[in-house]
Amino acid sequence: MSGRRMLVVGAHSADFVWRAAGAIAMHTRAGGEAVVVALSYGERGESGELWKDPQQTVENVKRLRHAEAERSAAAVGARFEAFDLGDYPLRIRDEDIDRLATLMREYAPHVVLTHPERDPFNPDHPAAHAAVATARQLTAGAGVSSGFRTAPPSEFLAFEPHQPELCGFVPTLFVDITEAMPAKREAMAAMAAQGYLREYYTQRADHRGNHARRVTGNTAIRQAEAFQRLIPNVVVAL
Amino acid sequence: MSGRRMLVVGAHSADFVWRAAGAIAMHTRAGGEAVVVALSYGERGESGELWKDPQQTVENVKRLRHAEAERSAAAVGARFEAFDLGDYPLRIRDEDIDRLATLMREYAPHVVLTHPERDPFNPDHPAAHAAVATARQLTAGAGVSSGFRTAPPSEFLAFEPHQPELCGFVPTLFVDITEAMPAKREAMAAMAAQGYLREYYTQRADHRGNHARRVTGNTAIRQAEAFQRLIPNVVVAL
Amino acid sequence: MSGRRMLVVGAHSADFVWRAAGAIAMHTRAGGEAVVVALSYGERGESGELWKDPQQTVENVKRLRHAEAERSAAAVGARFEAFDLGDYPLRIRDEDIDRLATLMREYAPHVVLTHPERDPFNPDHPAAHAAVATARQLTAGAGVSSGFRTAPPSEFLAFEPHQPELCGFVPTLFVDITEAMPAKREAMAAMAAQGYLREYYTQRADHRGNHARRVTGNTAIRQAEAFQRLIPNVVVAL
């Protein structure tokens, strides 16, 4: 993984933690580099604990969420960047897509992770997916010389949504995160505003570990995360 | 790949050549082992050139097809085994599935390749798929101690059918077979009875090479073969 | 149903009548409340009879359609509200979605009905679906305390489109409207501008009644309407 760059884009600042923190940590532990982009802070819709304070303000929530996300990203060896585009709804304009494409051209990630295309429970997740998919296509161009700067095509995967079947998510890949589980726990702990999800996603990692054991027979796997490849990848042997 | 065992099961003795000979050769070149099982010789339905001889007999076609398949398998470093169950239709009985499961328990393949589940143009291909899928499940058991001998779960992939879209085949993986293309050509040349497919699948390898270049930006890829994973696999990093 | 609130959103002012008037009437007869929102009057594209008058104007068509829809809604016990956003094409802006979300927060419906996601024959139906789906998500938030007013998640169903199979519509629920058929007939009669659909949807109710009898064995069912749940519902026993 040495020298390999990963880009993780979430609609809200905590999305990467629950669904991909383990894979990020495995990647950085193996010598890879990782950047997390949050299109919004999830400041209005997904900051449950913080809004129980009747004096709470949007600006304060954003500040707290930024700090949380930075600590959480650090726990898995990643750099955090916020676009601060607003949430519920996350409305993405053409210039936001261009900004994402510019970032991709400069960072030239080898692998990009984001939300799946559909999510009947969250209007911002599909908006994020669409923006990332388009920016990624604009980054790579048509695979020939072109009139703008390009970066090589990246691998493209969706991380697991909260209710996978209802989002059309079908795992095609499990990442064994057994070694990275302590780092994922630390990353989740940093997300104080959504503490209610910590137990859920700890158990979920165990379940995906069970599934990964089942498909390999490898009993050393304890925890895993599930991903869906959106584009075929290329190997030199099976 | 060293020590890794691949099992390729085709409905007819030539199926493995057109769709997977390159991946087999890449696998054996890298130190892996490969066995090809043909459930039938395709003696009645797919031996076009041979049946132009009005004196032709089924037994003679089988003999010729066996020799061709052995030469072809040898060209890509694989061992060939024939079940000789008859073709058009290939009718698979419970004991044939058990025989396949026994072979899998003994050979304990790491990866199994066969036809996709559907094929509106060929009654034998889906029959082969169903038999392989069932035998593979019987081999692995439920992932716990059991009352019969098991082998660890294998990776399971479909190779490309002749009219992919109409078989519901969606590539999830390209194998770069550039290095193995001479071996694949030699394997195809051995299949004299279906010479009309040689040009088709040579061009197809170029097309899949084009697709593989497109998803990676790697211009060194010249030829590829397409596969669809039927079960998720497990990795330790993306 | 007593105290239960239903919201029906159509792209055009007559959509609710053909596909859901029976279910609305059954709902209000049982003590429920119902509001019908029409995003447009269907004034340009779906007012066939009216446009045969060469002196016709858009404003006059809207006026007539408003009166028709009010009478029709009244026949099934519902209140009618028009957004008047224009049709063919119905182009929905962010502020229109916000308006719909505001209405949902205030009305807090228990169940929301609208068009299915796709319709290859009508550009306005999918636009309406997307707006309703997004507004509904914005209304409910993420199921935790949030920085904006929310209402509880509503049940969400699609009513039957004109060519169901081509819209990807698969019924998951039939509502037995036998008791409400006279009310539905009255509601349809009020829609003078689309009289050509009356016979069609009367027969359609009989057909869906046939289907509902077939799945239950209940021969008392004479007419039904078909719906597709877009989100699972929750019950305490099967």
Place this chain on the structure above:
Amino acid sequence: MSGRRMLVVGAHSADFVWRAAGAIAMHTRAGGEAVVVALSYGERGESGELWKDPQQTVENVKRLRHAEAERSAAAVGARFEAFDLGDYPLRIRDEDIDRLATLMREYAPHVVLTHPERDPFNPDHPAAHAAVATARQLTAGAGVSSGFRTAPPSEFLAFEPHQPELCGFVPTLFVDITEAMPAKREAMAAMAAQGYLREYYTQRADHRGNHARRVTGNTAIRQAEAFQRLIPNVVVAL
């Protein structure tokens, strides 16, 4: 639910416990009746703990599994019946389907639960599904007078498989099993031979509870089970 009959058919004697024990208990607590049919004991493939004893025999495993299943069924108020058709593979003959159809004609269930149609990890689950689906159709006939005894069409649902997305399982219904969770725990405890699944399915019930809260906003729901309706149902109001 009073007087309502439920039939649950599993490929192996423990299947009903993990995926449907809560719904069965809710049903019987509300006055309904329930019968569990196991097509096999899962004696060879799914009796992990028992086979760790090198002296173990198939007949002894069956005896133990029968006793476990009876205790488990009793814990949720159901009667247990075993067909003992053998597992891994479960091979169902025409007369087995007829036996199931006869049982259905006599018991005349209002609702039938079984495995989903597909399961890439278990050859017996799809075999069970196919048998139940066919027997159910033979039971109901074509909805008209016929030359054989019939029973009214039953509701037909799939319970949740172990790796839902890979089985094509999409929940359409959550049953709130909060009240029945103690009974489900007791039923799971009775299944000593598959103790490794107890924690998994306890957490799974919590997760589905989380999902059911999310679709309703009802915070009183703690645990749930997920089901997929395979045939539309009929209601008199939404």
Place this chain on the structure above:
Amino acid sequence: MSGRRMLVVGAHSADFVWRAAGAIAMHTRAGGEAVVVALSYGERGESGELWKDPQQTVENVKRLRHAEAERSAAAVGARFEAFDLGDYPLRIRDEDIDRLATLMREYAPHVVLTHPERDPFNPDHPAAHAAVATARQLTAGAGVSSGFRTAPPSEFLAFEPHQPELCGFVPTLFVDITEAMPAKREAMAAMAAQGYLREYYTQRADHRGNHARRVTGNTAIRQAEAFQRLIPNVVVAL
């Protein structure tokens, strides 16, 4: 159509009437030839009126159904042939498939119509589909010289099932049967044992006529039947 041969295969002797009689009549009126094969008489499951007579016997039902089907086929210019394989369940053996393949090799149809692949309401329809699909593949061979007699590949279409969406049926083709509607009415009238379907399918033809008008703008179309192509066809111009 002159000289063009059509083969229609139904699970029961009346299936062809409701769903394809119009298309058959249009075909024969244009100079084509048509053969209807009934795999069973539908004697036990679909002969509603006849079984109301308590003295009824299976043999008598078959005799009456044969006569009805012959009259009905004659009304649309087709020849009727019965395989008499039994219904509810229709259990098709290998030799039945071979018999169907032999018929296809001899008749060499240009177009074959049968049930769609799935039908959750009828166990015999999918059985018929599978037999026809396999026999058709065996008839055509692999498109090269082969060790058995072949006939050229036929066009292959599914006719409309009773609850289309639940059978996965998506129309890809409407046949304008306006000219043939009197013949279809006559064919339906001949099916006395299932009189309850006459009104239903008369209205259905009107609905499909409405759909066909909608996709063409051709107001002369009054009635139509819907079909789904299962294999692409070939044209020389669009």
Place this chain on the structure above:
Amino acid sequence: MSGRRMLVVGAHSADFVWRAAGAIAMHTRAGGEAVVVALSYGERGESGELWKDPQQTVENVKRLRHAEAERSAAAVGARFEAFDLGDYPLRIRDEDIDRLATLMREYAPHVVLTHPERDPFNPDHPAAHAAVATARQLTAGAGVSSGFRTAPPSEFLAFEPHQPELCGFVPTLFVDITEAMPAKREAMAAMAAQGYLREYYTQRADHRGNHARRVTGNTAIRQAEAFQRLIPNVVVAL
């Protein structure tokens, strides 16, 4: 085909050549008329050879691409029209859709060809599809008298994308372009800026010819193009 009008809309000026030039030529040879609309010149993303010149400018590329497209269209008997909306990304505004709808109302095509709905490799292709689908719906109206000018509904087909399976493209129709292959070669030769695709699509036409032979048994077919109907069509006999 005499008097029949075809409209082909591509995202970029060369799209029509690779995927539909044969069908266009067959259409015009048979007396039909054809117009090709390019929404952009593909000037930035798909003009590989031209951008190898470091002095190249966007305006010059457009000029060259316009000339190429005109020559290419002429080779297959079509008229070329450019909307020049910009590429990578092609961002289509409401007024662009209206312009396309106006063109459709005036030209009143019998058949419209464009890209399929999805393409994970190209952001402009789905944008073009969506615009064409909407404009086509706006052109036809709801099939009744309306408050704006309409044209009759056109047949609507997708042409083949570069990686068909990954775009969800399933052929439903092959056009035998054997007679038009010289014209297609000439049209491809005119597209100098994308010369690397010439060999690819020449072979592709052979492959589709192979497929078309396979579905018909007609050995006279040498080359074909594949299309997917997006809307059923209507025929008077099968």
